[in-house]
Amino acid sequence: MPVSWRDAMGQALYGPGGFFVAGAGPADHFRTSVHASPAFASALLRLITQVDAALDHPARLDVVDVGAGRGELLQTLLRLVLSEGAAGVAVGVSGESTRSGRSGLIPPRAGSPETLTSTAAARPSRDEPSSVPVRPSVAERVRFTAVELAPRPAHLPEDIDWVSEIPAGITGVLLATEWLDNVPLDVAVHTDDGWRYLLVEPTSGVETLGESVSTADLGWLTTWWPSPTRLPGNPPRRPPTSRDRPKQR
Numbered sequence: 001m002p003v004s005w006r007d008a009m010g011q012a013l014y015g016p017g018g019f020f021v022a023g024a025g026p027a028d029h030f031r032t033s034v035h036a037s038p039a040f041a042s043a044l045l046r047l048i049t050q051v052d053a054a055l056d057h058p059a060r061l062d063v064v065d066v067g068a069g070r071g072e073l074l075q076t077l078l079r080l081v082l083s084e085g086a087a088g089v090a091v092g093v094s095g096e097s098t099r100s101g102r103s104g105l106i107p108p109r110a111g112s113p114e115t116l117t118s119t120a121a122a123r124p125s126r127d128e129p130s131s132v133p134v135r136p137s138v139a140e141r142v143r144f145t146a147v148e149l150a151p152r153p154a155h156l157p158e159d160i161d162w163v164s165e166i167p168a169g170i171t172g173v174l175l176a177t178e179w180l181d182n183v184p185l186d187v188a189v190h191t192d193d194g195w196r197y198l199l200v201e202p203t204s205g206v207e208t209l210g211e212s213v214s215t216a217d218l219g220w221l222t223t224w225w226p227s228p229t230r231l232p233g234n235p236p237r238r239p240p241t242s243r244d245r246p247k248q249r
């Protein structure tokens with residue numbers, strides 16, 4: 001039976017056995033910047049620390065990855081935070097040891113507004129108590145959340161939350177790499193009767209015309225594709241004017 005392209009895509013990608021939800025996931029089929037190298041995650045980590053500073057170092061800093069695949073990006077970010085912590089500066093609240101689990105550290109950049117103070121340096125010596133508070137590091141405040149339609153991978157570190165919908169009230173960074181090109185869509189064609197949906201028979205791929213598009217879709221089409229006989233973005237042809245001539249040197 002013919003169905004809308006939106007339903008056909010939805011089933012093929014996210015239905016039972018769907019391309020993105022079954023098996024080993026996107027990394028088994030193609031490489032994205034997320035899989036290619038930890039350099040991408042390193043760059044994002046720098047961005048995350050900048051956002052943290054812009055938000056005035058919230059008690060909980062969310063990093064949410066929408067369309068997280070199998071959590072590759074968040075796992076790399078978590079690893080970077082933890083491993084850089086091992087080689088970096090121990091950071092915590094003055095006078096307290098850093099918490100286990102999320103006590104990885106992000107090394108400071110010279111001159112960075114987020115330059116961190118070492119717990120050891122900030123901890124008051126026995127002779128010299130200090131009342132200077134040291135804020136908990138990004139590593140201690142960050143909360144990683146993957147938003148995915150696929151089930152949670154078995155061996156994902158428990159530091160990464162796994163949900164199927166974007167949580168409300170995020171304070172931090174929302175990432176979405178290679179996501180929007182996988183959102184199921186309707187397909188419409190312009191006919192003598194106006195805009196109609198295109199249907200597809202999932203097993204054969206044969207397309208047929210469906211109903212007229214909804215009022216909302218018609219509004220969208222009229223706004224973004226006002227001239228159905230021309231591709232969007234193609235300016236109307238006009239005779240060349242003097243402004244089009246190459247400049248004389």
Ligand SMILES: C[S@@+](CC[C@H](N)C(=O)[O-])C[C@H]1O[C@@H](n2cnc3c(N)ncnc32)[C@H](O)[C@@H]1O
Nearest residue numbers: 020026032034067068069147148149177178182
């Ligand atoms: C092309 S993959 C990209 C995966 C990963 N971000 C990367 O760059 O390698 C798109 C991912 O988005 C997920 N996805 C698509 N629509 C989604 C939705 N509405 N909510 C959550 N995840 C979604 C798919 O299951 C798939 O894992």
